[in-house]
Amino acid sequence: MDVSGLWHYDGRTAIRHKVDLRTGDDGFSLIGDNVDMGPYRWSDLVRRDNSPDGPVYGLKDKAGWRICFAGGVPDAIRDQLPGPARYGRWVDQLGFWRASVMFLAVSAVFALAVFKAPDWLAPNIPFAWEKQMGDAMVGDFGGRFCNGPGGQAALDALVRKIDQGKPAVRVHVANIGMVNAVALPGGNIVLFRGLLQEAKSPDEIAGVLGHEIGHVRKRHVVQALMRQAGLSVLLGGFGGNGGGYLNAMLAASYSREAESAADDYAIRQLKSARISPDDTAAFFARMSAQEAKLGEAAAALGYVSSHPLSQSRERAFRQSKQAGTAYAPVIDADQWAALSDICHNDPKVPAEDSLFF
Template sequence: MWNASLFDGQSARRYPVRVALADDALAVEGPETPAQQVALADLVRTANAASLSRRGSPGWRLVFADGVPAPVAERLAPPARYGKLVDRWGLPRAAAAFAAVSAALAAAVMTAPVWLGPMVPQAVENRIGTALVPDFAGSVCHTPAGDAALHKLMAQIDRPGGGPPIRVQVVKLAQVNAAALPGGRIVVLSGLLEQAKGPDELAGVLAHEAGHVRERHVMQGLLRQFGLSILLSGASGTAPASLGQLTALRFSRKLEDRADRYALARLQEARISPAGVAGFFDRAANHAPDEGNWLRYVSDHPDAGARQALFRRAVRKGAAYLPALSPDEWRALSEICADDTEAKFFSLW
């Protein structure tokens, strides 16, 4: 038997007791406390090497004068140092596992736009688009002939059966840009129409943006720019954004290349020459970024030189290409904002 002191957790008194090992329990008895048997499975070694606590009995302590006897200590679990799982695995293995889980979580967050974007249901993206895209109100340009020409152009360069029709709007804003927006929309700024030399150039630009829409790149761009919060705040209608933010969505080089190749395929199927958009990219590549309205397009669409070369190489010698629009149709579309005297200039920010 061993001498010990018992604290029953009911009072601050210290009771002298004698302790003996009895099968799978400790027999505890003393002159001032009732005899009791405590199962070894209920006893826990504490940080104090001389004491034991009892599960389910806060404040209960059994303190041995000369430390927990070896025959008792051998029958008990080792004292908890870091927590159950860490103590079970050991600190080195637990630390390695924690580092691996942390790296996996970091990788999941960093790559979330790539794998999560295409998984967002179209209906959710539509709601996000409704919440995010500003109301252009009186800044959208309309004329009967211009609208008809734009509809004809989109019908040629958008993939048949690719999904709901893409909604394209021409907004009166003197910047050279076009952008795919959430919810199956494309916005064309009037500055782009003023700089384009013909309908084939505009067809290539619109086909590229249609590629972003049809390939579900827009949600990836939103997640990259705004983070995962866009799924909650956007879907609930609490995350308005400026047109400047939306036209500045960043796509990876891989997604830009896929949109270019979508555009090439659609231009070839519509028998529209890629030379037009190649000329457009050539002017963008050779345009100084501080020269007026090209600034936004050059900054939002990098590597214009390489993309010009891609479309230039796709031109087939001897191919019977057709103009994307007739001269009258192109005039109606390119001057749609000039002809719509009620359209007002839109504020980008």
């Protein structure tokens, strides 16, 4: 069977040839002047695009080779020609269902990689890089750290009592009324004034601070930041975006496993320093009661929004108490008074700005 009215590009020159097509048993040949006659197999044709003259077909592995049935495709050979793309070239080649299964598998692997990336990457981030990022975040507090007489010395003494790890953590008190504490990259921890006002004893602060130090020692901080702010933390660095990452850190929450590991660290440190865990358990119980009473409004408490509480956490601290152990306060009464009033006794600290966060 001969089909006339085709145009053809051979892929070697820009000359359009007028050709006829002659069908064979399992393919076709082209008839015309100065053209590659073939034969070609129908299965080697691929649908390229459309022209005003009709559908255009190419040849596999031969760039620029084209034929077009300018006079229309005869019904006798229509079934031999590849149809138009339905979903996209590679989807049509694989088939819709096979491509769908492959897409779901690739998506699942990608989602797992993104979810697990912080766990894999965070422990291998150089501490010097993490410290530089943490210092940038600390600087974003804009001088809101309190330094009332004796307050920082009392806080430093408390920290030394519950943690002798290296590198040493640096703890500050910010003049912010929210009941919260946040661990920042590079071993920086910030207690908010509201937490000191809420605490009934220095031992409560010791337990909460021990928990935050646990996050630092376990490298949970960068993990949480990466989950909240994304891999841009690594790809984009921290230059010019310290405030954005600080807000991300404040909004971040740790996984149940990370919270449990930080609690375990705090319990071990309290035990080693002979500090009663009862006060920390009492703090958790009080926060849980306020959360239950206030419902969604409890987010304003800060601590319960970023540190999920549970009866099991409170129970873990209570059950860690050792009978017959002589416990003593982590710091004395005078030191606790200085720490409690560290912001009130500092005339230079800026007043709290509710719009800061």
